[in-house]
Amino acid sequence: MYLPAAELHQTTTLSEASALLQRYGPSARLLAGGTDLLVDLKAKRVEADHIISINRIEGLKGLVFDDTTLRIGALTTITALDESAVVRERFSPILDATQCMAVRQVRNLATVGGNLASAVPCADLPPILIALNASVALWSDTGERLLPLNEFFIGPRRTARSESEILSGVVVPEGSPGFGAAYIRFGLREGNAIAVAAAAAGVQLATDGTIDDARLVLGAVSPIPKIATAASQILIGAKPTPELFTDAAHRAAEESDPISDVRGTATFRRELVSVLAARAITKACQRAQETTR
Numbered sequence: 437m438y439l440p441a442a443e444l445h446q447t448t449t450l451s452e453a454s455a456l457l458q459r460y461g462p463s464a465r466l467l468a469g470g471t472d473l474l475v476d477l478k479a480k481r482v483e484a485d486h487i488i489s490i491n492r493i494e495g496l497k498g499l500v501f502d503d504t505t506l507r508i509g510a511l512t513t514i515t516a517l518d519e520s521a522v523v524r525e526r527f528s529p530i531l532d533a534t535q536c537m538a539v540r541q542v543r544n545l546a547t548v549g550g551n552l553a554s555a556v557p558c559a560d561l562p563p564i565l566i567a568l569n570a571s572v573a574l575w576s577d578t579g580e581r582l583l584p585l586n587e588f589f590i591g592p593r594r595t596a597r598s599e600s601e602i603l604s605g606v607v608v609p610e611g612s613p614g615f616g617a618a619y620i621r622f623g624l625r626e627g628n629a630i631a632v633a634a635a636a637a638g639v640q641l642a643t644d645g646t647i648d649d650a651r652l653v654l655g656a657v658s659p660i661p662k663i664a665t666a667a668s669q670i671l672i673g674a675k676p677t678p679e680l681f682t683d684a685a686h687r688a689a690e691e692s693d694p695i696s697d698v699r700g701t702a703t704f705r706r707e708l709v710s711v712l713a714a715r716a717i718t719k720a721c722q723r724a725q726e727t728t729r
Contacts, residue, residue: 438478439474439477439478440477440480440483440484442477442484442485442486442487443485443486443487444467444487444489445486445487445488445489446489446492447488447489447490447492447493448492448493449493450490450493450495450496450575450602450604451577453466453488453490453493453602454575454576454577454600454601454602456486456488457488457599457600457602458599458600460485460486460488461599462599463483463484463485463486464484464485464486464487464488465477465482465484465486465487465488466488466490466553466602467487467488467489467490467491468490468491468510468511468547468549468550469491469511469513469545469546469547469550470545470550471538471542471545471546471550472546472550472551472554472556473487473550473554482593490510490511490602491511493511495509495604496509496510496511496512496549496604496605497509497511497512498512498516499512499516499517499520499522499523501522501526504609504610505607505608505609505610506522506523506526506527506607506608506609506610507573507605507606507607507608508548508605508606508607508608509548509549509604509605510547510548510549510550510553510602510603510604510605510606511547511548511549512547512548512549513543513544513545513546513547513548514534514537514538514542514543514544514546514547514548514551515540515543515544517530517534517548518531518534518535518543526610527568527608527610529564529567529568529616529617529618529619529636529720529723530561530564530565530568530608532564532618532619532620532636533560533561533563533564533619533621534560534561536560536621536623537551537560537561548561548606549603549604549605549606552565552572552585552588552595552603552606553595553597553603554593555589555591555592555593555594555595555660556592556593557592557655557656557658557659557660557661558630558631558632558634558655558656559655559661560619560621560631560634560655562585562589562653562655562661563619563634563635563636563653563654563655563661564617564618564619564636564653565585565606565608566585566586566636566651566653566661566663567617567619567636567637567638567651567652567653567720568608568609568611568617568638569584569608569609569638569651570584570585570606570607570608570609571583571584571585571606571607572585572588572603572605572606572607573603573604573605573606573607574597574598574601574602574603574604575601575602575603575604576598576600576601576602577600580604582607583596585606586653586661586663589660589661590660591659591660592659592660611638611640611727612640613727613728614640614641614642614643614648614724614727614728615638615639615640615641615724615727616638616639616641616719616720616721616722616723616724616725616726616727617636617637617638617639617720617723618636618637618715618716618717618719618720618723619634619635619636619716620634620635620636620712620715620716620719621633621634621635621655621656621712622634622708622712624699624700630656630699631655631656632656632699632700632704632705632708633654633655633656633657633692633694633700633705633708633709633712634654634655634656634657634712635652635653635654635655635685635688635709635712635713635715635716636652636653636655636716637650637651637652637653637713637716637717637719637720638650638651638653638720639671639676639717639720639721639724640724641676641721641724641725641728645675645676646673646674646675647671647672647673647674647675647676647721648672648673649672650668650671650672650717651663651668652664652667652668652671652684652688652713652716652717654688654691654692654709654713656694656705657692657693657694657705657706657708657709658692658693658694659693662691662692662693664687664688664691664692664713665691666687666690666691667684667685667687667688667691667713668684670683670684670687671684671717676721678714678718681714681717681718681721682710682714684713684714684717685709685710685711685712685713685714685717686710688709688710688713689706689707689709689710689713690706692705692706692709694706694709
């Protein structure tokens with residue numbers, strides 16, 4: 437397969453990239469790491485007459501922690517995220533996703549912004565970041581707006597980003613004492629496999645040990661990352677027990693909306709959800725209990 441002919445535009449500022457987006461409209465695509473876009477162009481899943489490279493915009497790289505919130509630049513690679521000391525010390529549930537993504541060579545190029553903006557249903561970062569109550573920063577000439585990540589995805593490969601906006605970063609609040617989160621996925625093989633089904637959980641424990649708040653997020657089993665609302669409600673107000681986790685996980689499977697494809701049938705994926713969700717909730721509660729000690 438070969439890349440189709442397209443004009444490449446190299447930008448060094450957000451203003452320059454935004455102006456090109458507005459000039460060329462739907463015929464333009466943003467290029468960051470390229471691990472999704474270049475493959476999609478070769479496979480003819482997407483088309484573009486203009487490729488706007490943003491990988492030289494220095495302000496989009498790196499992580500900043502301000503004691504309460506972590507901001508991840510859109511051009512931060514998965515490897516950089518995985519190796520960040522502040523992520524390992526304060527936002528370690530993100531590592532559940534980064535450490536199972538693709539292979540090292542891909543993680544060295546793939547970016548956080550690209551993993552979100554591509555809006556692929558099986559992407560690994562969205563479920564755990566939604567469980568962590570993250571927001572995306574969308575930049576345009578009129579300023580930057582924050583949008584809760586669970587409102588960012590509107591369909592497969594479709595987001596709430598306007599044509600003039602650029603995803604500039606991800607903002608993740610630090611959990612309070614008693615909060616824990618986890619991400620579990622299933623792939624057909626290790627290495628470069630994509631998720632067949634996945635589940636992330638974020639749990640806040642009250643001082644009496646009951647679950648004060650919970651968010652269970654499903655990946656790869658619906659058109660967009662799905663918050664299993666009914667399953668999450670089962671957890672709230674209850675004492676953490678294996679039976680409770682099983683009940684919530686079964687409800688999550690009922691709320692999933694998987695397809696059948698070469699990686700598995702819809703029935704198989706629902707069965708996976710019931711297993712993965714229970715494991716994610718269990719692990720999140722264990723981590724939440726550790727933060728109260």
